[in-house]
Amino acid sequence: MAKRLxxxxxxxxxxxxxxxxxxxxxxxxxxxxxxxxxxxLVLGERTNVEKVVDREKVLFMVRTKFRKxxxxxxxxxxxxxxxxxxxxxxxxxxxxxxxxxxNATSILIGITMYRVFQTSLMAGISAIPDPNGGLKCxxxxxxxxxxxxxxxRTIDIFFQTxxxxxxxxxxxxxxxxxxxIFLILCQIMGFLFFGFGSILSPLVKRIPDIxxxxxxxxxxxxxxxxxxxxxxxxxxxxxxxxxxxxxxYFAESARLLLGVDSVFESLNPLHFLLIVxxxxxxxxxxxxxIDFLRWRMTTWS
Amino acid sequence: xxxNDIVISMENIxxxxxxxxxxxxxxxxxxxxxxxxxxxxxxxxDGERVAIIGRNGSGKSTLLRCxxxxxxxxxxxxxxxGRILFLSGVDPGFDPELTGRENIKQLAVAYGVPKVEIEDFxxxxxxxxxxxxxxxxKFGGYSGGMRGKxxxxxxSDLRSDVLLIDETFGAGDREFKKKSRSKMNAMIDEIxxxxxxxxxxxxARDICDRGLVMDSGNLVFDGPVSDxxxxxxxxxxxSINWVEFPYNEKYVSDEGVFFDFKTExxxxxxxxxxxxxxxxxxxxxxxxxxxxENLFIKRNALPEHLDCKFKLQQFREDxxxxxSRYIQLTPKVAEEE
Numbered sequence: 001m002a003k004r005l006x007x008x009x010x011x012x013x014x015x016x017x018x019x020x021x022x023x024x025x026x027x028x029x030x031x032x033x034x035x036x037x038x039x040x041l042v043l044g045e046r047t048n049v050e051k052v053v054d055r056e057k058v059l060f061m062v063r064t065k066f067r068k069x070x071x072x073x074x075x076x077x078x079x080x081x082x083x084x085x086x087x088x089x090x091x092x093x094x095x096x097x098x099x100x101x102x103n104a105t106s107i108l109i110g111i112t113m114y115r116v117f118q119t120s121l122m123a124g125i126s127a128i129p130d131p132n133g134g135l136k137c138x139x140x141x142x143x144x145x146x147x148x149x150x151x152x153r154t155i156d157i158f159f160q161t162x163x164x165x166x167x168x169x170x171x172x173x174x175x176x177x178x179x180x181i182f183l184i185l186c187q188i189m190g191f192l193f194f195g196f197g198s199i200l201s202p203l204v205k206r207i208p209d210i211x212x213x214x215x216x217x218x219x220x221x222x223x224x225x226x227x228x229x230x231x232x233x234x235x236x237x238x239x240x241x242x243x244x245x246x247x248x249y250f251a252e253s254a255r256l257l258l259g260v261d262s263v264f265e266s267l268n269p270l271h272f273l274l275i276v277x278x279x280x281x282x283x284x285x286x287x288x289x290i291d292f293l294r295w296r297m298t299t300w301s
Numbered sequence: 302x303x304x305n306d307i308v309i310s311m312e313n314i315x316x317x318x319x320x321x322x323x324x325x326x327x328x329x330x331x332x333x334x335x336x337x338x339x340x341x342x343x344x345x346x347d348g349e350r351v352a353i354i355g356r357n358g359s360g361k362s363t364l365l366r367c368x369x370x371x372x373x374x375x376x377x378x379x380x381x382x383g384r385i386l387f388l389s390g391v392d393p394g395f396d397p398e399l400t401g402r403e404n405i406k407q408l409a410v411a412y413g414v415p416k417v418e419i420e421d422f423x424x425x426x427x428x429x430x431x432x433x434x435x436x437x438x439k440f441g442g443y444s445g446g447m448r449g450k451x452x453x454x455x456x457s458d459l460r461s462d463v464l465l466i467d468e469t470f471g472a473g474d475r476e477f478k479k480k481s482r483s484k485m486n487a488m489i490d491e492i493x494x495x496x497x498x499x500x501x502x503x504x505a506r507d508i509c510d511r512g513l514v515m516d517s518g519n520l521v522f523d524g525p526v527s528d529x530x531x532x533x534x535x536x537x538x539x540s541i542n543w544v545e546f547p548y549n550e551k552y553v554s555d556e557g558v559f560f561d562f563k564t565e566x567x568x569x570x571x572x573x574x575x576x577x578x579x580x581x582x583x584x585x586x587x588x589x590x591x592x593x594e595n596l597f598i599k600r601n602a603l604p605e606h607l608d609c610k611f612k613l614q615q616f617r618e619d620x621x622x623x624x625s626r627y628i629q630l631t632p633k634v635a636e637e638e
Contacts, residue, residue: 032382033370034379035370035373036377036378037373037374037376050413053411060407060410067396132394134394137386137388137393137456138369138385138386138387138412139371206332298371298372299316299319299375301319
């Protein structure tokens with residue numbers, strides 16, 4: 001074979017080519033790490049096998065995150081669906097049976113969306129301090145960490161919203177397409193607030209008191225935002241305040257799309273556009289800075 | 302796999318930690334900058350076994366973590382080639398909610414063990430750890446020793462191009478320690494480049510060919526491991542504070558030497574016996590001691606001539622302290638022998 005290759009000029013060229021390719025091959029698979037003050041750069045093309053391992057790492061992290069929330073419970077993962085449902089039903093009972101004057105669909109939409117908003121923001125805030133996603137023996141790339149977090153958030157939001165969407169469709173005559181839009185809207189909102197939360201992450205890590213304050217603001221926000229009641233119930237300063245509340249736009253748009261009492265159409269579209277643009281920009285900045293912030297925070301103790 | 306001869310290249314690496322402190326209740330606090338490593342430069346070639354030795358807080362582990370890509374340097378540049386595994390302690394990321402088997406299975410896949418080899422991998426870990434039925438129980442219910450065994454069993458089966466070890470020895474009982482030492486040696490034999498930071502000087506001498514000594518964040522020595530150990534011992538001997546570990550009496554018999562101490566000692570606190578062979582001018586270190594009030598050294602652990610000094614040492618904070626008075630066995634005993 002070798003003799004035949006080197007017998008003609010074209011064969012020699014082919015042989016040189018093959019040798020060139022072979023000599024280059026391993027180099028492509030070598031993982032190179034360049035560590036500097038400003039960055040930790042991973043060089044080298046990932047092989048298919050390594051890509052599969054990366055995917056397994058993502059799945060490991062997602063499973064671990066879910067286990068943390070369901071540990072020691074008899075019903076395990078079922079609580080991911082049951083918890084938001086039971087809480088929503090409690091509020092539904094309080095506001096429809098005791099006060100008996102608010103539309104049940106409106107409450108379910110508001111409470112479910114507020115929960116998504118709250119959990120996504122808090123997940124964003126705590127996204128960076130988790131340095132290696134539970135795998136302690138190896139440096140995990142930010143891409144893998146981020147993929148795991150986004151996948152976890154997507155599944156978690158789906159669990160939080162799916163059963164309630166089902167109830168809205170089957171028990172409260174919401175259209176299937178409306179239910180589907182509600183699911184999508186929750187995912188978008190969750191994604192945006194996660195990105196926004198990640199910007200706050202280093203600040204909360206440095207001054208944990210801010211995390212506590214955010215907790216209080218979120219608790220107050222639950223009662224002040226159009227979560228348990230639509231915006232149409234608000235008046236004066238309360239209404240004006242919610243015109244600048246990003247959550248209000250998501251909740252009211254969902255109510256509008258699902259055909260319940262909503263003031264979305266009367267809200268200033270410029271405000272909506274501005275809020276969404278700022279949120280999208282902050283999310284982009286948040287996601288882009290995660291790698292740098294994660295790197296920066298490794299030496300914070 | 303590694304084509305480039307140099308697998309780790311470090312130029313003027315400095316690492317600072319930032320610690321938030323608040324002295325008063327109503328103070329906003331301040332951020333303290335702690336210099337852990339100062340301008341370290343070195344190159345490690347493929348196939349080298351390097352021991353980093355130094356006192357606690359000298360920057361060994363910090364340097365190792367930086368090489369693993371887990372710490373941001375304040376300045377300088379570091380380049381590594383190949384897959385790096387960093388073993389610190391014996392917890393690769395176990396979940397207390399899962400059984401030993403489930404933990405091994407999940408982590409093995411995440412650390413890149415091919416799925417077709419998973420069952421063999423699990424069997425190998427189970428067999429090595431000797432956990433029996435406990436292997437099928439929740440990890441959260443394991444004792445410290447069992448956790449250590451499972452952790453060591455797992456990490457010692459992983460493979461990489463560069464292995465960074467940060468004091469990953471000593472889990473389990475005496476038998477397991479022996480077993481884990483030989484398994485670690487086998488692991489090190491299979492992996493081309495190994496960097497370990499350790500206080501175990503005999504271990505460093507056994508495994509490594511190159512030694513780095515760190516002191517107060519500075520890389521103060523780089524050379525053959527035996528020279529590095531000598532340098533380190535010289536560095537630390539001047540600052541040792543001796544402590545008394547009084548004994549009631551000692552007996553020398555045909556079977557060995559027996560000490561009856563006034564206070565009970567525990568091996569968990571880190572106790573070892575150093576025997577200095579006066580004739581050969583060599584040190585013999587016996588690390589496997591039992592808890593109690595008595596100490597008996599068998600004759601087969603001693604030099605034939607018995608012309609030696611004994612020193613009991615206790616590991617506290619960051620170094621070995623003398624825990625006994627020097628005991629000189631008279632040549633008369635050797636003559637009796």
